[in-house]
Amino acid sequence: MSTTPPTTLTTEPVDETPDRPPADPGTGMHRRVAPTAGPRRGTHYPGRQGFRIASMPAPVYLVLAAVVLTAAVTGNLPESMLSGFAVTILLGGLLIWIGNLFPVVRDYGLPTILCTFVPALLIFAGVMPENAVTVVQGFVDTYGFLDFFVMALIAGSILGMPRALLLKAGPRFAVPLIGCLIATFVLIGALGAVTGFGFIEGVLFIAAPIMAGGLGLGAVPMSEMYAARTGGEAATFMGDLMSAVVMANIVCILIAGIFNGLGKRNKQLFVGFNGHGQLLRVEGRADEMAVPEKKEISSFISLGKGLLIAAVLFVAGNLVAAWLPVLHPYAWTILFAAAVKIFGLLPKDLEDASSEWGDMIGAILVPALLVGVSMTYIDIQEVLASLSNPMFIVLTVATVIIATVSSGFLGWLVKFHFVEAAITPGLVMADTGGSGDVSVLSAANRMHLMPFAGLTNRLGGALVLFVTSLLVPLLAAAAG
Numbered sequence: 071m072s073t074t075p076p077t078t079l080t081t082e083p084v085d086e087t088p089d090r091p092p093a094d095p096g097t098g099m100h101r102r103v104a105p106t107a108g109p110r111r112g113t114h115y116p117g118r119q120g121f122r123i124a125s126m127p128a129p130v131y132l133v134l135a136a137v138v139l140t141a142a143v144t145g146n147l148p149e150s151m152l153s154g155f156a157v158t159i160l161l162g163g164l165l166i167w168i169g170n171l172f173p174v175v176r177d178y179g180l181p182t183i184l185c186t187f188v189p190a191l192l193i194f195a196g197v198m199p200e201n202a203v204t205v206v207q208g209f210v211d212t213y214g215f216l217d218f219f220v221m222a223l224i225a226g227s228i229l230g231m232p233r234a235l236l237l238k239a240g241p242r243f244a245v246p247l248i249g250c251l252i253a254t255f256v257l258i259g260a261l262g263a264v265t266g267f268g269f270i271e272g273v274l275f276i277a278a279p280i281m282a283g284g285l286g287l288g289a290v291p292m293s294e295m296y297a298a299r300t301g302g303e304a305a306t307f308m309g310d311l312m313s314a315v316v317m318a319n320i321v322c323i324l325i326a327g328i329f330n331g332l333g334k335r336n337k338q339l340f341v342g343f344n345g346h347g348q349l350l351r352v353e354g355r356a357d358e359m360a361v362p363e364k365k366e367i368s369s370f371i372s373l374g375k376g377l378l379i380a381a382v383l384f385v386a387g388n389l390v391a392a393w394l395p396v397l398h399p400y401a402w403t404i405l406f407a408a409a410v411k412i413f414g415l416l417p418k419d420l421e422d423a424s425s426e427w428g429d430m431i432g433a434i435l436v437p438a439l440l441v442g443v444s445m446t447y448i449d450i451q452e453v454l455a456s457l458s459n460p461m462f463i464v465l466t467v468a469t470v471i472i473a474t475v476s477s478g479f480l481g482w483l484v485k486f487h488f489v490e491a492a493i494t495p496g497l498v499m500a501d502t503g504g505s506g507d508v509s510v511l512s513a514a515n516r517m518h519l520m521p522f523a524g525l526t527n528r529l530g531g532a533l534v535l536f537v538t539s540l541l542v543p544l545l546a547a548a549a550g
């Protein structure tokens with residue numbers, strides 16, 4: 071029997087050999103940026119798939135798409151989950167296939183950008199069948215497809231993450247998370263004051279809704295707060311707040327795509343710049359900080375157990391949120407999953423089942439989710455209306471850049487890699503929340519950061535909403 075001691079992971083090999091990605095093949099926070107999923111191209115990863123669309127032969131795909139399109143045009147598409155899956159998977163698969171036809175730019179997030187905005191553009195142009203729009207909006211909102219997707223990723227990622235890594239990385243997040251919020255509020259307020267946009271206006275109408283980590287903790291409650299304080303209508307504020315969030319999400323996706331492109335070209339601008347998917351730059355035993363490679367296949371029973379665990383964690387999060395609404399249900403769910411992992415409350419086979427279920431959902435349904443979010447939440451008319459104010463654009467872009475750079479720098483100081491810390495908490499604080507996290511992490515090819523992204527934008531969003539409530543009286547004073 072071999073008595074070879076465990077190997078050790080150190081920061082030096084990554085930092086001193088900037089042209090070579092980390093060799094650790096593990097998952098969790100130790101995952102290389104790779105263009106493939108298993109032995110073939112993944113549906114939402116860069117790379118052409120020839121004449122296969124949505125992983126199907128083109129003739130078969132065209133027949134399936136024709137059936138669904140005919141039903142939608144004639145108004146006979148039933149309002150059900152199955153119809154929602156049909157529309158979003160078919161359209162998402164097509165847009166991913168188109169985006170992957172273009173070399174270079176596909177590495178910078180083109181497939182993700184197409185899935186995120188083309189469906190909304192089709193609705194804006196009036197060429198999307200109304201029946202399809204109604205079905206997909208019900209699919210995402212009423213039937214809870216967004217919850218279904220995000221819960222699978224959160225449960226799978228946390229329960230499949232090395233326990234030692236979870237304990238090491240979690241507490242460090244306070245530094246870049248709080249630091250980037252302070253930097254963004256102060257600098258955007260100052261820039262607004264200098265340019266004539268206004269200090270408090272810059273904070274409450276640009277920085278706050280963008281950094282709230284999503285619409286649920288951002289534009290929606292903030293519009294109600296502003297209306298109650300000023301005596302106006304929430305709809306008066308909603309347009310500007312939504313435009314800022316959506317426009318910032320576009321910038322976030324573009325920056326995430328740039329990070330992904332730099333990673334594929336092994337660009338290391340300085341020591342500790344790019345972790346190629348690895349978050350931490352800390353010492354630790356390799357057998358503690360990594361897990362075996364992902365399975366290429368899984369049993370039906372294992373996937374079913376993973377679905378059940380994710381579902382129960384979601385129910386538990388909502389149950390506690392009903393009693394303690396101080397945190398969003400997602401945040402409670404993440405905390406429960408982390409507690410289960412940290413205290414070892416589930417046997418190894420159930421942890422593996424959760425991880426495999428999350429892997430399956432992330433591998434096949436990312437394009438479908440992006441299409442659903444585009445058709446449900448993105449209003450192109452509001453985005454275009456915001457373009458009429460140049461300072462609005464400047465402050466929105468500046469918010470994302472400041473959040474990204476400050477988060478990356480502060481994360482680097484506490485032994486995170488700059489790129490990974492810039493993505494989360496930086497970019498995921500500035501996107502549209504759960505759906506935005508998917509877009510950003512997909513464009514960056516770092517979907518395994520989802521649990522940290524979810525925890526960041528939920529807890530950070532609650533902090534932003536609290537600070538905003540303290541600043542709202544200043545809005546009434548400024549208006550008066």
